[in-house]
Amino acid sequence: MKQYLPKIIGFSINLISYFSSSRAAKIAIYIFSKPRKGKLKEEEINYLKSAIEKDIIYNNFTLKTYHWKGNKETVLLAHGWESNSFRWKDLIEILRNLDYTVIALDAPAHGNSGSKTFNALLYSECINATLKQFKVDTIIGHSVGGTASAIALDSNNKLSIKKLISLGAPSNFIGLVKNYNNMMGFNKNVIKAINIYYLKHFGYLPEYFTVANFSKNIQAKGLIIHDKKDRIIPYRDALEIKKHYQNAELIKTMGFGHGLKSDKVYNHIIEFLNT
Structure with a gap:
């Protein structure tokens, strides 16, 4: 079950992105930034x-x-x-x-x-x-x-x-971000919103x-x-x-x-x- 959990969470975030891409990005970044151990x-x-x-x-x-x-x-x-x-x-x-x-x-x-x-x-x-x-x-x-x-x-x-x-x-950061996006199975809406989030909060896109x-x-x-x-x-x-x-x-x-x-x-x- 654990191996499917990232995809399940990613699917839920994808659904949220159709209603609020910024909300979806905020959740995605929070999970990415939250150590599990x-x-x-x-x-x-x-x-x-x-x-x-x-x-x-x-x-x-x-x-x-x-x-x-x-x-x-x-x-x-x-x-x-x-x-x-x-x-x-x-x-x-x-x-x-x-x-x-x-x-x-x-x-x-x-x-x-x-x-x-x-x-x-x-x-x-x-x-x-x-x-x-x-x-x-x-x-x-x-x-x-x-x-x-x-x-x-x-x-x-x-x-x-x-x-x-x-x-x-x-x-670089872009490799880490791409691996995370692939692991979670994010759609284009979420990936675009994540880039916007980075630009807003850090001043640059991940590839910088x-x-x-x-x-x-x-x-x-x-x-x-x-x-x-x-x-x-x-x-x-x-x-x-x-x-x-x-x-x-x-x-x-x-x-x-x-x-x-x-x-x-x-x-x-x-x-x-x-x-």
């Missing part, structure tokens, strides 16, 4: 208690950050969709053992952060709000966390970020949000790691990012999937941090 479990909560917790108020909601102090440079970790700061546990332990200062951020509507909805632009603003609270040297972002980090740096090139590491990050447009002002040295067999974000996205992010190195992995949780990946990260 990413809240913290008891084990995850207990681990994150080892950090110094700091709440940042942004846009009338609370943004949760976790801070482990060290004597070396500061690394900010930004997780992806339907995840939370605990996903970094293994890397946090490695960085702490090497005496790095580590800060992890729960994205809006994820973990212990507030907000009912999520999108990459809002996430980028939250990353910028976090950077105002902490002096960060390097940002590591997984999936949409990598994209949001790039948008944050592109929109504020005054930041003193030295390095940006993207793990399995998408190069590409790496070509949000990497122009990034001064930080980059590392892109992407798995050839990533079934969530295709490897071609990494090639597209590398094409436009001139000051970046691309590392291709095999067999680690979208999560990229591997000692080999962590070794690449540490080697890059040490250069």
Whole structure:
């Protein structure tokens, strides 16, 4: 039954579009922006208690950050969709053992952060709000966390970020939006209304949000790691990012999937941090 649920919901939204396309788009965008998971479990909560917790108020909601102090440079970790700061546990332990200062951020509507909805632009603003609270040297972002980090740096090139590491990050929004539209089976009325919604609320159509447009002002040295067999974000996205992010190195992995949780990946990260 679960496999048919998106089509059933999509069919209902299609019906609504014949009476009010704007209403249909609003519902569609809300579902697209509403994480189904990413809240913290008891084990995850207990681990994150080892950090110094700091709440940042942004846009009338609370943004949760976790801070482990060290004597070396500061690394900010930004997780992806339907995840939370605990996903970094293994890397946090490695960085702490090497005496790095580590800060992890729960994205809006994820973990212990507030907000009912999520999108990459809002996430980028939250990353910028976090950077105002902490002096960060390097940002590591997984999936949409990598994209949001790039948008944050592109929109504020005054930041003193030295390095940006993207793990399995998408190069654009249009692919994500198209996949969602296909999964839900939206008709042309809904798709057109979604584009109008983006234009009204974000100032641009979904196709504007590409790496070509949000990497122009990034001064930080980059590392892109992407798995050839990533079934969530295709490897071609990494090639597209590398094409436009001139000051970046691309590392291709095999067999680690979208999560990229591997000692080999962590070794690449540490080697890059040490250069």
